[in-house]
Amino acid sequence: PTLIASETEQFEIGKQKAKVCMTCHGADGISTQEPYPNLRGQKMGYLISSLKDYQTRERTSGLAVLMQQQADALSDQDIRDIAYFYSQLGNESQP
């Protein structure tokens, strides 16, 4: 039970931090526009490295500029929390 409570807590923390992401990537992690990726159930490791690639300017195309600005505002902890949230979104064990 402790473990489950902690996971739910982590999920909620990530959800709060992901509010700004939802504008483009959807409240349910299914994006609202073709150019933007769905993030629902995406691999956590991939989400973390993608956000870091925006921070370090290793993703640089037109639309990447928008994500660079978003990623710059995030700490390493924010990135982990948001990545955890999206990786778990759609997982049946989550509310």
Next chain:
Amino acid sequence: PTLIASETEQFEIGKQKAKVCMTCHGADGISTQEPYPNLRGQKMGYLISSLKDYQTRERTSGLAVLMQQQADALSDQDIRDIAYFYSQLGNESQP
């Protein structure tokens, strides 16, 4: 019926071209490793621009080098076919 046949045909063409992608991104579009993204049901527009970003070296981090090599081998038509396949994968209307 003609439209449905054509969509199924497109799906199969993309599926054949995507065989090499499946090694890392999974036969069902759910990747086999944390650093690799799931592609199942991903937005077609995003998949196309991502592959083009690898071709034009607008994605350059460590793991991107592997994808640059893969993307270099693809024509614009290949990219569209593969993107269509993954965008439709998991869609109930597909076999």
